[in-house]
Amino acid sequence: MKNNLKTILVLLAAICVSGSCKKYLDINTNPNGVAVPPLKGLLAHATNASAINTYDVSNITSYYVQYLASPSAGSDLDTYNNIDPSNTWGAIYDVMTDIHDMRGQAAIQGLNAYVGVADILTAYNMSLSLNLWGDIPYSQAFQGVDNLQPKYDNQKDLYDTCLSLLDNGISLLQDPAAGGQLDGKSDFIHQGSNDAWVKTAFALKARLLNEVSKTTQYDAAAVLTALASAYTASTDDAQVSLFDGPNPWAQAAINNSNLDLDGWLSSHFVDATDAATYGVFDPRLPLIAELTKFGDYRGTPNGKGRVGNGTSHEESYLSLTGWYSIPAAPLQLITYPECKFIEAEAQFRAGDPQKAYDAYMAGIKADMQQLGTADTAVTRYTTDPAVAVGAGGITLSLIMKEKYIACFLNPVAWDDVRRFDYQYANFNLPFDANLTEFIRRVNYPTSEISRNGKNVPSVTLTDRLWWDK
Numbered sequence: 001m002k003n004n005l006k007t008i009l010v011l012l013a014a015i016c017v018s019g020s021c022k023k024y025l026d027i028n029t030n031p032n033g034v035a036v037p038p039l040k041g042l043l044a045h046a047t048n049a050s051a052i053n054t055y056d057v058s059n060i061t062s063y064y065v066q067y068l069a070s071p072s073a074g075s076d077l078d079t080y081n082n083i084d085p086s087n088t089w090g091a092i093y094d095v096m097t098d099i100h101d102m103r104g105q106a107a108i109q110g111l112n113a114y115v116g117v118a119d120i121l122t123a124y125n126m127s128l129s130l131n132l133w134g135d136i137p138y139s140q141a142f143q144g145v146d147n148l149q150p151k152y153d154n155q156k157d158l159y160d161t162c163l164s165l166l167d168n169g170i171s172l173l174q175d176p177a178a179g180g181q182l183d184g185k186s187d188f189i190h191q192g193s194n195d196a197w198v199k200t201a202f203a204l205k206a207r208l209l210n211e212v213s214k215t216t217q218y219d220a221a222a223v224l225t226a227l228a229s230a231y232t233a234s235t236d237d238a239q240v241s242l243f244d245g246p247n248p249w250a251q252a253a254i255n256n257s258n259l260d261l262d263g264w265l266s267s268h269f270v271d272a273t274d275a276a277t278y279g280v281f282d283p284r285l286p287l288i289a290e291l292t293k294f295g296d297y298r299g300t301p302n303g304k305g306r307v308g309n310g311t312s313h314e315e316s317y318l319s320l321t322g323w324y325s326i327p328a329a330p331l332q333l334i335t336y337p338e339c340k341f342i343e344a345e346a347q348f349r350a351g352d353p354q355k356a357y358d359a360y361m362a363g364i365k366a367d368m369q370q371l372g373t374a375d376t377a378v379t380r381y382t383t384d385p386a387v388a389v390g391a392g393g394i395t396l397s398l399i400m401k402e403k404y405i406a407c408f409l410n411p412v413a414w415d416d417v418r419r420f421d422y423q424y425a426n427f428n429l430p431f432d433a434n435l436t437e438f439i440r441r442v443n444y445p446t447s448e449i450s451r452n453g454k455n456v457p458s459v460t461l462t463d464r465l466w467w468d469k
Contacts, residue, residue, distance in 0.1 A: 039114055040186040042102035046121050047188040049095040051240035051331040054411060055248045056088045057128050061414035064439055065404070066268035066302055066427065071261040071315075073305030073431075080435040080461060085132070086445035093141070096125050100142045113181035113194055116172030120201045123162040123169070124333060127208065130155050130162075131415050132442045134465050135457050149452045156466045163208060166201045173198050188240045189333070200238040203230035203334045207412065210342045212467045213349070213419055220350040227343050231336040234370045239330035246327035249409060253318040253325040259311060263318035263325065265289050267299030268427060270316060273405060277426050280386040282405065283377035284368060287323045289316040303430030323371045324409055332410060337367035341403035348399060354391040360399050361388075367406035400424070418468045440464045 062068040063077040070078045077083060099118045106114030129136045138158055140150035172178060173194045184192030190200065206226035212218050231237065241247075246254065252263035270289070273282035274297045285297055292298050293313040300306055300315050307314045318325040340363030348356035361382060368378045381387060389398065400420050407413045417424070422438045429438065441463060444456050 037098075037101065037105075039102060039105055039109075039111065040183045042098050042105070043114065043117065043183060044186040044188065046095060046099045046102060046118070047186075048240060048243075049091070049098070050121050050125055051189070051333065052248070053088075053092050053095060053125060053128060054331050054333055056091055057132065057411040058409050059248075060085065060088065060132070060442065061411045062409055063266075063302065065413045065417045066266040067408060067413070068269075069264050069266040069300040069302045069304075071264050071300060071306035074303065075305075078303045078430050079433050080430065080439045082443045082461070084446050085442055086447035088132075089129075089445040089448065092125050092129050096122060097142055099125070111178075111181050112172040112175055113178040113197075116169040116178065116194075117182065117187075117197055119165040119169035119172070120197060120204065123165040123201075123208075124204060126158060126165075127162050127204075128411060130158055131211075131411070131465065133444060134441060134459065134463075137452075137455070149455060152455050152457060159208065159212075159467070163205060166205045166208075170198050170201045173201070188242060189238050196236065199230050199232075199236050200334065202226050202228075203236075203238070203339050206230055206339065206342050207334060210345060211415055211419065213345070214469060215467055218349070220346040223342060223346040224350070227339055227346070231339050234336045234366055237330075237335040238333040239335070241328055241330035247325065247329040247331065249318060249325040249331075250320075250327045250329060253320045253322070256317050257320060261306070264306070265297075265299045265316045265318070267301045268424075269408075270297050270299030271426060272401070272424075273297075278386055278401070280381065280384045283373050283381055284371055284405065287371045287373065288319060288325075288408065289322065290319045292316055301431055303432050334412075335367075335370075335406075335410075337363045337370065337406045338403070338410070338412065340366060341399060341406060344394075344399045345396065345403075348394065348396055353394050356399070357389075357391040357394040360394060360402060363406060364402050396420075397423070397425075418465075435462060437462055440468060 060077065060083070063070070063075075099121050103115050103118035103122075106112070106118065126136070126138065134155040135152040136155070136158065137150035138153045138161070140147050143150070178194060182192035182194065182197075186192075190196035203226075206223050209219065209223045209226060245251070249263065255262040256264070265288075270285070271277045273285040275281040289297055290313065292315060297316045298314065320326070323329060340359045344356045344359035344363060347353075347359055364382055364387070365378060368381070387398075387402075389395075400416060401424065403416060404413060404424065407416070417427075418438075418440060429435075439461050441459065441461060443459070443461060449456050
């Protein structure tokens, strides 16, 4: 473990020394920097930072989907106030710039595996941005001083670009000549396996194809075709579990234990898993949350703030020993359980309730097993009449409810919540919300408005993205 952590630090340091850690509009040049950063270092940064970007985005969206709640009443995230997501925007463009550099350098050297991974990671990071903001710069981005005010490209066009990038990445990685090109120690997601990257590309493609379920473009057969080449087990998951320090969600739990209040569970999520809403106790809850001093689980209502002074365990937080919040916990980009729920939804929409139900049950079991749920608890939950409804009782609501739990702390949950129009049981507006309807997008960052204001679109927090009409 120590050697792996040292590898991360050395490779990431190499990138920053090279001058490749730059924003797409950065006009500063390091006169002591290496002109061409090493491919291994770029791959290390691209894979590690893509996972960190997953956390950064989820640290916004987890409040909108009510996984988490602020212990402070009237928090901007809880109550749909404008926030300043400049750091998240900058982090995503930082890594996309390095991926752009990696792709260019690899193409010159004829290293198609690196080009393929670059295309897949570009699609992933761009989709994170698109689903927060909609229109973003891309076609004129990454040009440095040649274009300090890039235009904003249409979000639907960029969605199509993401699909094209995934297809291109798959083609390049499946080329026999690309075998053995990736450096396994620098690839923190798939350790240099071309086959694993191909599966991830197909999984991401299925996610994107499923994302458009509210549009006439939706094609359940295309979703299922992509899934057929994606994950077959949780060992295929795209994730990173080695960091310079603890997993960021673990740091939230540590912060909270040190009275720097962080990582509080929303009452909606707790109620959805402790039998209050659905009448069945979910054994994953003890693997996520701390018990209160009352010996039960109690969430914090979004917008309302904590009960008491926050130091007496009146409410539940991310656990110091929880699966998602121990120091070595992985940050997951996309997983096998998510793929099973995508399959369940696609089969349901295609009119095959038996296959939908089978995939739904497989997704529940896979997620529970991944979290280390006891076999007896898995059996008890999956045979409860509220869960084991059979093919005749399967509904889209049940599929989305179980996917919501299985995708805990993943940004895709907000995409799903918006696709499902927030129609989850007992999902209510936050207390003292600053909007009269549910939030649909994030405002553009002040960093963009100040330097590229003439191109920044004028939007409101209730304006819907193209696939959310």
